[in-house]
Amino acid sequence: xxxxxxxxxxxxxxxxxxAGATGGxxxxxxxxxxxxGKTAEGEAIPFPSLDVLHKACGAFPRTRDMTAGLERFFxxxxxxxxxxxxxxxxxxSWALRNSIEVMQSLPWWAAIIxxxxxxxxxxxxxxVTLFVLASFLGxxxxxxxxxxxxxxxxxxxxTVICVLIGVPIGIAMSRSNTLERWLTPVxxxxxxxxxxxxxxxxIFLFSVTEPKLYGIAIILYAIVPSIRLTNLGIRxxxxxxLEAADAFGMTSRQKLLRVxxxxxxxxxxxGINQTIMLSLSMVVIASLVSAPxxxxxxxxxxxxxxxxxxxxxxxxxxxLAIVLDRVSRAALQRVNKMHQPGA
Amino acid sequence: MTESFVSIRNLYKIFGTNxxxxxxxxxxxxHKADMLKEFGHVLGLRDINxxxxxxxxxxxxxxxxxxxxxxxxxxxxxxxxxSGEVFVNGTDILKLDxxxxxxxxxTQMSMVFQKFALLPHETVLRxxxxxxxxxxxxxxxxEETARNWLxxxxxxxxxxxxxxxxxxxxxxRVGLARALxxxxxxxxxxxxxxxxxxxxxxxxxxLLLELQNDLQKTVVFITHDLDEALKIADHLVILKDGEIVxxxxxxxxxxxxxxxxIEDFVGDIxxxxxxxVRSIMTEVTTDDDGLEILDGDENLELAIxxxxxxxxxxxxxxxxxxxxxxLRMTEVLKAxxxxxxxxxxxxEGP
Ligand SMILES: Nc1ncnc2c1ncn2[C@@H]1O[C@H](COP(=O)(O)OP(=O)(O)O)[C@@H](O)[C@H]1O
Ligand SMILES: [Mg+2]
Numbered sequence: 001x002x003x004x005x006x007x008x009x010x011x012x013x014x015x016x017x018x019a020g021a022t023g024g025x026x027x028x029x030x031x032x033x034x035x036x037g038k039t040a041e042g043e044a045i046p047f048p049s050l051d052v053l054h055k056a057c058g059a060f061p062r063t064r065d066m067t068a069g070l071e072r073f074f075x076x077x078x079x080x081x082x083x084x085x086x087x088x089x090x091x092x093s094w095a096l097r098n099s100i101e102v103m104q105s106l107p108w109w110a111a112i113i114x115x116x117x118x119x120x121x122x123x124x125x126x127x128v129t130l131f132v133l134a135s136f137l138g139x140x141x142x143x144x145x146x147x148x149x150x151x152x153x154x155x156x157x158x159t160v161i162c163v164l165i166g167v168p169i170g171i172a173m174s175r176s177n178t179l180e181r182w183l184t185p186v187x188x189x190x191x192x193x194x195x196x197x198x199x200x201x202x203i204f205l206f207s208v209t210e211p212k213l214y215g216i217a218i219i220l221y222a223i224v225p226s227i228r229l230t231n232l233g234i235r236x237x238x239x240x241x242l243e244a245a246d247a248f249g250m251t252s253r254q255k256l257l258r259v260x261x262x263x264x265x266x267x268x269x270x271g272i273n274q275t276i277m278l279s280l281s282m283v284v285i286a287s288l289v290s291a292p293x294x295x296x297x298x299x300x301x302x303x304x305x306x307x308x309x310x311x312x313x314x315x316x317x318x319x320l321a322i323v324l325d326r327v328s329r330a331a332l333q334r335v336n337k338m339h340q341p342g343a
Numbered sequence: 344m345t346e347s348f349v350s351i352r353n354l355y356k357i358f359g360t361n362x363x364x365x366x367x368x369x370x371x372x373x374h375k376a377d378m379l380k381e382f383g384h385v386l387g388l389r390d391i392n393x394x395x396x397x398x399x400x401x402x403x404x405x406x407x408x409x410x411x412x413x414x415x416x417x418x419x420x421x422x423x424x425x426s427g428e429v430f431v432n433g434t435d436i437l438k439l440d441x442x443x444x445x446x447x448x449x450t451q452m453s454m455v456f457q458k459f460a461l462l463p464h465e466t467v468l469r470x471x472x473x474x475x476x477x478x479x480x481x482x483x484x485x486e487e488t489a490r491n492w493l494x495x496x497x498x499x500x501x502x503x504x505x506x507x508x509x510x511x512x513x514x515x516r517v518g519l520a521r522a523l524x525x526x527x528x529x530x531x532x533x534x535x536x537x538x539x540x541x542x543x544x545x546x547x548x549x550l551l552l553e554l555q556n557d558l559q560k561t562v563v564f565i566t567h568d569l570d571e572a573l574k575i576a577d578h579l580v581i582l583k584d585g586e587i588v589x590x591x592x593x594x595x596x597x598x599x600x601x602x603x604x605i606e607d608f609v610g611d612i613x614x615x616x617x618x619x620v621r622s623i624m625t626e627v628t629t630d631d632d633g634l635e636i637l638d639g640d641e642n643l644e645l646a647i648x649x650x651x652x653x654x655x656x657x658x659x660x661x662x663x664x665x666x667x668x669x670l671r672m673t674e675v676l677k678a679x680x681x682x683x684x685x686x687x688x689x690x691e692g693p
Contacts, residue, residue, distance in 0.1 A: 244460035247419055248474050248525065249448035262464045338464060 003045055004056035017057035074204050082205060089212045092219075095157045096211035100292065103149040111149060112136050119323075123330025131326060135319045144294065144316045151293030151320060154286075155279045158215060162223040162275045167268065170230025171256065180231065191224045195285050203289065214286035221282045225274035233267025234260045266336045273328040280321055294320070347394035348561045349418060349529065354391040354427030356413055356585075359384030362425045370426075375584040387413045388585045391427070395578075397528075398559040400551075402572045402593075405582030411565045414582070415531050418563065419452040420444055431529070449478050453522035457534040459514045461506040467493065467517050468502040474525030485524075492520040496550065512543035516550075523554070532564045536571065548574055569608060573597070573617050581605060594622040600682055610681050615644040623678045624660045624668035634659040639667055643675050650675075 008017055046052050053060040061069070103111065112133070119132040139148045173180045198217045206213040237260050245255045261268075287295030294313045301310015357365045357378075365384045375386040388410050395401045403411050416422040417429055420436060429436050431451060439447060453474060461470045469476070472489035476482070493502060496516040506514050515535060522530050536544045552575060555562065566572050572579055573593050580590040589601040597618060600606040621639035637646060639662040650656040650672050660668040 238460075240456055240458045240460040241462060243421060244454065244456055246421055247448060247452070247454040247531075248477050248521075249445045250477050251445065254477060259462065262462075265464075 008057045017059045092215045093210050093212040096215050099153040099157050100150050103153040108140055119327045123327050124334055125330045128326045128330045132323050135323050139316055147294045148316055148320055151283055154283050158218045158279045159276050161219055162226050163272060166223045166226030167230050170227045173231040174234035187224050190220055195282060199289055208290050214289050214291035217286050218279050218282040222275045222278035225271040229267045229271030233264030237263045269332040269335050273332055276324050276328055346397055348397040348432060349395035350430040351391050351393045352428040354388055355425045356387035357384050357425045358387050366426050386585050393580055397561050399577040400562040400564055400575050401578045402564045402576035403580045403582060404566055404572045406567055409582045410585040411582055412533055415533050415563055415565055418531060419448050451527050452529045453525040453527045455518045455522050455532040455535040457537050459518050461517055463506055467504050470517055471520040471524055473521055489524050492523045496520045512539050529561045534565050569612060594619055614679050616642050618643050618678055620646055620660055620670055623674050624670045626668045636661050646675055
């Protein structure tokens with residue numbers, strides 16, 4: 001350690017170091033060494049980390065000061081950010097709260113009828129519809145229906161918002177190569193970051209009691225495929241058909257509505273299917289920040305070591321995942337068939 | 344008597360990042376291969392001048408890569424020229440703004456594509472009605488118009504089908520109906536029949552000629568097939584490496600090829616079937632001299648048949664019941680040999 005002190009001395013920075021010295025409480029390792037314990041002191045040349053440099057020269061902050069500084073920075077900018085973000089995201093809280101409430105207030109038979117009707121309408125496949133019916137009856141039989149409805153309500157709201165925001169972004173991205181170049185790394189990052197990392201800045205910004213906290217986390221994570229596949233789908237539209245649209249004098253709006261979106265629909269639907277599945281995986285993790293539903297039961301299983309509760313809830317999530325996947329896939333196949341039944 | 348409806352004047356198109364700088368080189372006479380090698384720019388079109396007459400079928404012919412598609416796309420400005428002018432019905436279309444251009448494409452030009460380019464998710468009826476619905480016209484009337492044209496191209500009963508349920512030939516009939524529904528004066532056909540089987544292609548050519556007989560549209564037809572070109576062309580333009588090698592009446596080009604490239608091109612053609620009597624007769628208007636009568640629009644095959652082996656037979660050529668010329672079988676025999684081979688033999692001959 002002495003080596004670094006000497007270094008600062010020879011560089012003639014001693015006065016600068018002492019002037020900038022900040023007192024503050026000792027770090028844990030300092031306490032330990034004071035108490036007579038042995039630390040890494042013995043090493044000849046320790047790695048010049050912030051803590052080590054601080055000891056040699058008071059002007060350097062300790063790592064602890066650095067993280068505390070970051071926290072202070074976040075707390076400082078939090079209020080101005082909230083001023084902008086709060087009104088923007090308030091509808092999300094409202095939508096989540098209400099849809100959960102509506103789902104809960106429906107009598108069980110009405111909820112099942114509605115869900116089965118949706119499955120039939122989207123997929124038009126009797127087998128899939130029957131499977132949906134059996135799944136929900138099963139969940140109701142083991143008293144997990146209410147939890148499943150909460151999870152479903154959250155997924156529904158988040159998916160709708162993902163589509164409403166993601167498809168227009170995807171369209172914009174397909175029209176501008178510059179935008180695509182800038183957005184692609186952002187989307188890559190959103191998709192590769194471990195899901196827990198999302199939650200940290202969000203917890204700073206919003207209180208844990210607000211539904212939008214988990215709503216935003218889910219949307220950020222699940223929106224990526226909607227954007228990506230809309231962009232891809234539109235870029236893959238047959239150039240000859242687009243040329244025909246131009247030749248007959250379509251405006252770019254007519255082209256979008258009559259050529260690009262319909263021809264990109266199979267890809268867009270594939271994106272929505274992925275968005276639904278990602279919402280489900282995130283809603284389970286979001287139970288850490290008070291998202292209701294099946295995830296809370298899994299969390300209870302982990303926290304209190306209630307193996308049975310956790311396993312059954314996990315199974316319920318699997319059933320829900322299969323239901324969502326089957327139905328959205330059936331809808332996708334229906335669209336595909338409408339486009340190229342020959343293929 | 345026929346005025347020109349579309350005029351292309353001094354048109355140049357150069358593909359590349361710095362096309363404006365290349366234009367002077369192209370104007371100075373640089374050719375496609377040199378420009379590509381020395382400057383990495385593609386000379387798409389060089390000094391194109393064509394007068395397209397109203398009510399005629401103008402055929403643009405050339406090998407693949409000769410610039411046919413590039414040329415036809417200048418007429419509705421799917422491609423903008425590097426330099427030059429395009430007049431449609433007296434207006435310089437390069438001066439049109441965005442809105443006027445849309446109007447031109449919606450009302451004056453229709454297009455038929457090699458790969459059909461139909462909307463796969465819409466029915467045949469909706470596809471055929473597309474030009475009207477793009478213009479925002481009334482749905483009922485659009486349907487009726489589309490139905491009429493579908494009937495006209497022989498697709499009655501297929502209205503509710505989707506394009507993928509039809510064969511290639513039938514899909515192209517939808518493409519044709521779509522172009523006709525637009526009710527535009529000019530019809531652009533970019534290798535419209537090149538993707539079809541020979542028999543279907545032939546029947547589509549007949550359909551086009553039959554429609555043309557009634558409608559007298561201004562058709563610009565692109566092909567790389569000389570037989571097709573000779574069958575339907577009123578005016579033939581031959582393109583090579585982005586330049587016009589020769590243009591004119593097909594019969595004239597056949598009898599007077601301008602350079603070896605075209606001689607090569609027309610060398611393999613069945614001349615007896617393509618050449619017409621009026622193209623090689625000697626003009627006379629004198630009264631009937633008791634000769635056998637032959638119509639001017641017949642081909643030489645028929646003349647040879649009628650001569651039944653007499654090599655010195657002479658016919659009186661009539662057109663619309665009037666004597667227009669005299670056809671000697673010796674002329675017929677000469678015309679059957681391509682000009683290239685004729686001159687080659689005289690040079691090498693003993
Ligand atoms: N967008 C483009 N960029 C660069 N070169 C092009 C482009 N479009 C066409 N070309 C070139 O122009 C020439 C003429 O092409 P094209 O008009 O498609 O020929 P054709 O229709 O007669 O087969 C070709 O050499 C082609 O490679
Ligand atoms: Mg072409």
